[in-house]
Amino acid sequence: MADYDFQSIEKKWQQYWRENEVYRVQIDSSRPKYYVLDMFPYPSGAGLHVGHPLGYIASDIVSRYKRLKGFNVLHPMGFDSFGLPAEQYAIQTGQHPAITTAQNIKRYKEQLSNLGFSFDWSREVQTSSPDFYRWTQWIFMQLFESWFNQATQKAEPIVSLTKHFEQDGNSSVQAACDEETPGFTAEQWRNFSEAEQQKILLNYRLTYLADTVVNWCPGLGTVLANDEVKDGFSERGGYPVERKKMKQWMMRITAYADRLLEGLETIDWTDSLKEMQRNWIGRSTGCELDFKVQDSEITLTAFTTRVDTIFGVTYITLAPEHELISKLTTADQQEKVSAYVETAVNRSERDRMTDVKTVSGVFTGSYAINPLSGELVPIWVADYVLAGYGTGVVMGVPSSDDRDYRFAQHFDLPIVHVIEETETLDDPTEKKHGTMVNSGFLDGMDSQDAIPAATQRAEELGLGKAKVNFRMRDAVFSRQRYWGEPVPVYFKDDIPHLLPEDELPLELPPVDEYKPTESGEPPLGRASDWKYRDEHSYELTTMPGWAGSSWYHFRYMDSQNDEEFVSEEAQKYWESVDLYIGGTEHATGHLLYSRFWTKFLYDRNYVSVDEPYKKLINQGMIQGQSSIVYRVKGKNEFVSAGLIDNYDVTPIHVDVSLVTNDVLDTERFQQWREDLRYVTFVLEDGKYICGSEVEKMSKRLFNIVNPDDVVEQYGADTLRLYEMFLGPLEQSKPWNTNGIDGVFKFLRKLWRLFHDGSGNFTVSEETPTPEELKILHKTIKKAQEDIESYSFNTTVSSFMICVNELTSLKCKKRTILTNLAIIISPFAPHISEELWHLLGHESSVTSAEFPTYNDEYLVENTHEYPISINGKVRTKLNFAMDASKETIETVALKDETVQKWLDGKSPKRVIVVPKRIVNIVV
């Protein structure tokens, strides 16, 4: 073998690892466990791009490192294989999504195996496989059979609730339930019909059916969860989303709002991610106040976080969707109000969001009584009040809330200042806190103290109560789609019933087409003869994409188990994920839902942990470097980037593979697409220069770089090292190969350390010198510390330094090189394995241990001190390590260079910081 032949080395070892199943793990209570997980990919048709492996490489490094450190490492991989793209493709082509999905998975696995990851493929999961979704359905059933006890803050079996109802009705139960659940006694409960009882229980179950306003996406023909909607458009596909009232399966995640918040304190995630979840949950403490409507039986309840400003209320506003509007509207306002409500309600979500500055509203003609001041205030309707938050009723305090202020100014409503000095401000809402004025019994108090005081008074009067509100809503669980888990429910007399457990999985039935039925039912409505016991119709919606990913981290622990979703033994051994690596885009979706399901499974004693992921790292996104060509408008002519100022051009994305260093390969460009065959070019310096743009890597922008191509050219080890060397893991960066040669050179130098000039493997058996030992142990120490703090880019640097130093010492000593091969192996497993093999060992995966460094070799005899005068370094002096401060000071002051800089002046002070610096202050 002449030189570093990465292609045959990588192929050889990948095959060896696969055939010998070296990465297979078993429960082994004699060793500590470590669980490293990647967010599993959705197998898209575009295949992997160079951005995908970034996180996988990092997790693989940690896995291999931990394994070398003696841990029993669980490092699995699988596929989140239900999803919209496969179904969209099925709609267009009629091909079953399972076929497309299987093809894509095959491609993904090939691409992944080219990179030498240490996944235990025997534990692979696919969320679309019946063996897997059987348990997703099973967990759904457990949620259906549970309610949330606010008193204990835990989910309990539904039977404990019915028992309670039988004995005491529902008045003494503190349960998470629907707002409009009526009260009943034990006797009433017993007299309810079965159907009535079931209907009531639905108000309590953790998964339940409800009529709610949902995000309906006509373009996708389905409902979407809040986190799947961005700015009024669907996250996938970018179709417009409208509000629609529909009967849907829901998950009562709001029951867990407090637990989800508290749990954040116990896990090691970044502050920004925790903050995102906190904002999403949006807990706010405040007070509900009852405003009686004048000359009416109606009472309007408003939620506020600022009860202290109650005396500043000059009007009340309702959301346009509020159901009492018609009853509150007086005859003379009737026309105006219904016109306003009509337009406001029909306004698309998108409009309402973009247009937040326009103030609009209408007076109902009615008045309400301020519960604390007794004053009469007008009742308005305005679209800045959201039906979905709080009670849909807002008390308007123009002097301390800027929306209320804008509203009052626009409609010329009175403004009453209740905080001292706000009346002098141009915008009174700038001052949020201070001493209360014009506020009756609150006068003179600080606003912070006035909040509890006002709450207390309202409670005494029976006109209000302290209340905690959440921004987070219950999650919609139904999708009007084919390619998802069927909901294991059938309907008998309109009442949902669960399938018996032993009849799971309820598999997806074949359908003739993947579109909704003519009557507008979901695709499953097309399945013929798909009925429970041939008579009861099944639920026709399927589960959302996040269902399977909410619990898959448990399935890996015991993926072949067909008795349970995970055995107690496996779960207790592997516990939970020690390190989870993935993108930040799942902050308020997957990462919240899987925390919710884990807490639920914990409550019901199915697992022993209540947080799924102990430590989470968000790897940055690798962006694409798009290339752009400029077409002259109306012509078949393209202009080089430097000349576009002289033309009227349309920029067009061009495939990056046709471009080298911004220069377009014009011939291949002409062959790229049929319509480009006869185009002409305006060149500069004989070349066509493309523009470039850093954007998300996407098929649509033709900027995808396939890792296979990089592996082909440089090898997997180089790609792995290079992606790590590119910069900190968490940081986003554009992909470029500018520095990849440096990394490749490093591997070649490493190879040459083990070989002589003509490429024959040579190591010497000589004893290493202290200098060589120092280089090695310094590198071991650095690598260990850096890997443990996930600073992989600096680890690579220290490997480079180490190899350079050993090369210049011409060190070929076995003991040094053996250790070197091991510490590099987590990053570059193939070359290390080959070298380890050449050194006479079997596989490093099973036989090697990460070396420990020895401080003795790192000890220095002397230390070089920078000597600074007034903070500026002027010279350096060597001192023995154990030199006393006095000695250092004395010697330094006598030094010739120091004398020169002191220029006859005597020093005021000398600061000697051991092993750091000597600073002389003049």
Add this chain to the structure above:
RNA sequence: GCGGAUGUGGCGAAAUUGGUAGACGCACUAGACUUAGGAUCUAGCGCCGCAAGGCAUGGGGGUUCGAGUCCCUCCAUCCGCACCA
């Protein structure tokens, strides 16, 4: 608007508790070996300056013997949320 983060050479980036700013790599320059190569090795490489030296971590101010690091303030970029009462 609110919340989070970031800002260091031509470029990607390093820098334990405040203690030699720019490690490592790319690019670049010069040289060596070579029947030219996108190979390898050696040296140089923040800016100004022949040098001595001076100036440099987004701008301004502060604390300190000493600040990339701590405090205040302003600016720029990125991300998340956004009429949440």
